[in-house]
Amino acid sequence: MRVHAQRAGALLGGLSFPALSLADWTVNMTPGVTGTSNDIFDLHMTIFWICVAIGVVVFGIMFWSIFAHRKSKGVKPANFHENTMVEVLWTLIPLVILIIMAIPATATLIDMYDTTESDIDIKVTGYQWKWQYEYINEDFGYFSNTTTPPDQINNRQAKGENYLLEVDNMMIVPVGKKIRFLLTANDVIHSWWVPAFGFKKDAIPGFINEAWTRVDEPGIYRGQCAELCGKNHGFMPVVVKAVPEEEYNTWVAEQKAAAEKERELTEKDWSMDELMERGEKAYASTCAACHQADGSGAPPAFPALKGSAIATGDMAAHLDVVVNGVSGTAMQAFGSQLNEADLAAIITYERNAWGNNVGDMVTPKEIFDYKSEQ
């Protein structure tokens, strides 16, 4: 079925665009790398060919009338109208076709909803405008940001091969295992989509959605956020790398060790320079999307930090804004998103960068105490 459908699709593409059947002129869905996506591809091709068949019959009769029953050919109009038999038939036949179509669709849908007996659970959280992946049984997680440089987007640099579909930290999954996704969001509704897996699911703030997949072939699969989520909706890629199980296990072990190290950072004694250095990086990946790399912001939605009352004023107020966010605005509560070291580094950086010369600093330990008091 699948092979036939593929061939038929390729044939159709070839017929419509004989000279242009190159990769960039793709006209059809691709079957994907999961069982679900193959089922969906089959449904897609079946309903497509049903539509083509109905279209050929209906438009065929219509074009026949257009060519044969013209007044210019001297045709006199017939006078028939209303025929119960015909009308009953053209009501019942489509009904039967639809019932036939609904049966496999129902089976696939029920299968897609069966999220039980998963091997791995990954919590996916949508943020404006990045994804957070938490391996909830392994006790580590990280953010995944776009890495397409602004210069490429603004046409000052040639665009790379994976333009807009590249991230700093991919989601890593093992092949052949049932992976359950728990999807939610921190601010607005996002939608997590990898076309090769055959589903997208909305990530909704305050609620948790479930979905699952089992990837058959190792490889890197790219997708995007599919639900309009504000300014940078188009710059929120999803990249998943499917690897063999041993490779996955090694990677998990490394991640767990790294997560442990991160936790130790809170205990360490930090110097101003170390904090500034770490702060610049953390600011770039977390804050710059709204407040801009030079702290100039995009008022009124995203205030400037350069010379701002918060960033140059009382430390406690600055801590409160960054850790707890500002309700009713786009400023999120970063206390739950970032570790203490990054929070301390970002706050210190904001107070001492771009000519904000407050001169003071806050240590990860102080952040830890501040958060514990709340």
Next chain:
Amino acid sequence: MSAVAGTHAQDQHHGPARGFSRWLLTTNHKDIGTMYLIFSFTMFLIGGSMAMVIRAELFQPGLQIVQPEFFNQMTTMHGLLMVFGAVMPAFVGLANWMIPLMIGAPDMALPRMNNWSFWLLPCAFLILLSTLFMSGGGPNFGWTFYAPLSTTYGPPSTTFFIFAIHIAGVSSIMGAINVIATVLNMRAPGMTLMKMPMFVWTWLITAFLLIAVMPVLAGVLTMMLMDINFGTSFFNAAGGGDPVLFQHVFWFFGHPEVYIMILPAFGAISQIIPTFARKKLFGYSSMVYAVGAIALLSFLVWAHHMFTVGVPVAGQLFFMYATLLIAVPTGVKVFNWVATMFRGSLTFETPMLFAIAFVILFSIGGFSGLMLAIAPADFQYHDTYFVVGHFHYVLVPGAIFGIFASAYYWLPKWTGRMYDETLGKTHFWLSFIGMNLAFFPMHFLGLAGMPRRIPDYALQFADFNMVSSIGAFMFGSTQLLFLFIVVKCARSGEKAPARPWEGAEGLEWEIPSPAPYHTFTTPPDVK
């Protein structure tokens, strides 16, 4: 009601008032119809130029012309202006002009309300357009304005947006009440319900849909207003609300809304095809029942816009089956149009060209709708350009071509002059080619994985986006030709007879062209 209108008409033997007050104070259904149509075309051009900005930005990958913030305002405003400003008022304009003429009534049943419902519209859309110049910009959350993007995260101008849509909604409700009151009370003696022209039937049903769902839209807007300004949490999970509730309420309005935009076009096409086929509509009563069935089913399918939000599987199955079921009455309509053409004596004047294109291209939009109804497959199609292609196939060659067909068909009655047939056909062919070039590649883009509402895209989508933009520019610029054709027709077209189309039937063709300022002051005899 009809008695009042009757005595009122008897002492009015004069023509229209002079100057601006004629238009400001008029209660004449023809004047109001004309104003609705002009307003609608103005909105069509403004909303269309926004589409040109969108397509210009998407001509090539990368950001060239606008920034993402403004791009989002363009997609939002384009949708809002086309739905609420262009398509809906155009059909109300056609209803104002044609329903009294078709049922032999002297005017609409509630002429003063008619005037008010029109003049609310320019106010609503001035407010809406003014948001573009406010601090923080205009609405940027899509025409579907999903919470919490439109509430907690919306720009400061959102309250003005809510107010504008509220006013447009009030106008629509009043227009719908007027249509129902007119059709039910003011038909000429002998014009039974089952003798009414199809256009009147489809509008009667549309008016009931409007009365049923516009208050639901008002409800969701009011909840937004409360969330933004008065501290409630209807759509805020942190306060015990639910963002998905927004979508349920919105689409309970939104799905019937798409039929509000297409049913009157069904009616107009059902008038035009028999005229140019010189043959009776194949199944009048089954057409009436099909429209009724579509209208009823339209209340039961809203969650097919929400297959990916996590509706439980039983709900998912219900909405899939109900959606598939709508294909049956819609099929009945298409089969009827084809059977009407079959063995007719066809000619291909501009209204007929638009009508035939309507049947073919609307059916293609219906086919992609059938594909989208398959819930598992929708997990791939949803929120991609496939959906954008689908609804533009339903709305552009559906609603818009339906309006063009109607305009060319009734222009001789409105102006008393014929339009230039060659120019009309040129308008048709350029629109037809441009529209297909613009929207057909969108299906390919969606199937290849391009999400909708993005200002920039990955490189593999570049080729078809360029084709689509070229088609859009072609379609967009062609519409200026329509303006020229109408102006030329009104000023210097050949004089039109009372019945300019050989096969046309109905009361509107019994009166002279142009239709006198007051018509049917004494009811006609309907056999």
